[in-house]
Amino acid sequence: MTRYRDEVIALTAPLADPGDLDVLLDRIGDARVALVGEASHGTHEFYQWRAALTQRLIAECGFSFVAVEGDWPDCARVDRSVRLLDGEPDDPRAALTAFERWPTWMWANEEVVDFCRWLRQHNATVDPADRAGFHGLDVYSLWESLREILLYLRENEPGEVPAALAAYRCFEPYDEDPYNYAQATRFVPTRCENEIVDLLVGLRERAAADGVAEFGAWQNAEVVAGAEEYYRSMMAADHESWNVRDRHMDRTLDRLLSHYGPQARAVVWAHNTHVGDARATDMADAGEVNIGQLARERYGSDRVVLVGSGTHRGTVVAGDAWGAPMRLMPVPPARPGSVEAILHEDAPARALSVFPRRERADVLSDELGHRAVGVVYHPERDLGQYVPTVLGQRYDAFLWFDQSRGVLPLRTRPSGVLEPETFPTGV
Structure with missing residues (x-):
């Protein structure tokens, strides 16, 4: 455990403002796809810093679109707004408040509104053919x-x-x-x-x-x-x-x-369980794949960068049952011996870790628990929310927030029809 702690801290630097993302942009380089994960669908810091990274990838590196873990028709309304198509709302907020499928807060929140408003403003400065899209x-x-x-x-x-x-x-x-x-x-x-x-x-x-x-x-x-x-x-x-x-x-x-x-070039926003390479978790034992693994296989590991995220404690927006009203819940301190517990002890309060390239087989190679919070969450059962993970193989980089808080949901009108519960729950 001491060796693991020394390795992860050696690769970790403070994260104070978007300029501190330079090292991650260098790591992304000419990659075709950057997949940026979240450890929950209801944490402000994950959304805020994912947006900050994506803004730089679009404005400075020419990334073409954002593709999110959301429905195609809902996101198409947002896309038409951010690309300034005729007859579409001037404010993407109007498109986001139209989201009806539970959990609406997953995309209908103030953090996504802020990003989409930035994206529309950015797109207003470039030729229509070069405008960045937003897709589900x-x-x-x-x-x-x-x-x-x-x-x-x-x-x-x-x-x-x-x-x-x-x-x-x-x-x-x-x-x-x-x-x-x-x-x-x-x-x-x-x-x-x-x-x-x-x-x-x-x-x-x-x-x-x-x-x-x-x-x-x-x-x-x-x-x-x-x-x-x-x-x-x-x-x-x-x-x-x-x-x-x-x-x-x-x-x-x-x-x-x-x-x-x-x-x-694409930026993908999804839960860590979709973004982090499934082969570095117990998902592989169950015969499961995910888009992080599939992207590495399709485009090559040198053309794909996988970014995970995590937090030690705070609050999160979730429901206590499938289809239940959303509420702000506590996130208790991380389980002892987990990735989050190690980072809590020694890493800066907000930090970025960028891992060596594929020759990193002997770096961060221990298997530790890594927390995954779904849209259905029970804080009292948090000890069961951990995915066995080889961090240095699951991701290429990691965003860390010792303290975190819930997203700010928009007021929406959820539909009365629920999709069947996903497995694992809500990720």
Whole structure:
């Protein structure tokens, strides 16, 4: 443990202002993808410093877009606002307050508003073709994406509406409840795969024109396909549904990079459990992959930088059950012997660690617990919230905040329909 402590502290420097991120920007260098994680979906410092890093990557390094662990249709409204498209709100806050899916605070919060306002201001200073986007990677918006496809086809390709209606009508009996659909596929041979395939084929062909609207319709169709597979797999095995979701996010990221062009570069915002390489945790033992691992495999470790984050204690916004009202909860001091406990003892109150490149096999190679807080959280059970982690292999860099506080949620109107609970809970 003493050797581990000496290694991590030797790689750690104080983090006082965005200028202290220089060493991380140097580490990112010409990487095509920078994935920046959070140890919870409700901590101010994770959002604040991830935004500060992303602002520098966009303004100074020419990164093309931000892709987040959020739904495509919701994030598309934000994207249209930050890219100053005609008829869209001048203030991205209006798009963010329209988020309805629980947990709304995950993206509908003041910290994201501040970043999106900065992004819109930045985009106002560059040519439209060079404006940075804001996109969702996740798989949940089955019915919302179907409706977006129908709207697009009715306005642009009315002859193709029947294929979209066939897909919509196949799902219609389940009353927009994915659990009902998942249950039906378990007990009777009822699936909507054929209708989705028919829909996808046509939209993929039209997306070859590479227009913004065409690409959005195609991506919504990919979401429908991914969601159908995800909800069906939920009834079989936990790790399989996790893999369906992360492989969908990986493919969406790759489609976005291709859409933006051969020189495109992306920043990804997601939970540490998605960002940190799964092979450096016990996720690998369960047969689970994540987008951090998949990005390293797809683009090469030298073109991908994975940044994790953590905190010792503070507060966090979460719910005490799936779909429960959000509330500010305490985060107790970290478990003894964990990554967070070691950093608490010796690291600066706010710090950045940048690890050596892939030849680092013998650096930070011990397996220690590393806290992961979901959108469902019980502080009294915090000792069970730790993922066995080889820190130097899971990440390329780490943002540390000894004391932290909850995000500032926006007032939204959550929908009455809940997605089935994710596994692990809320990450």
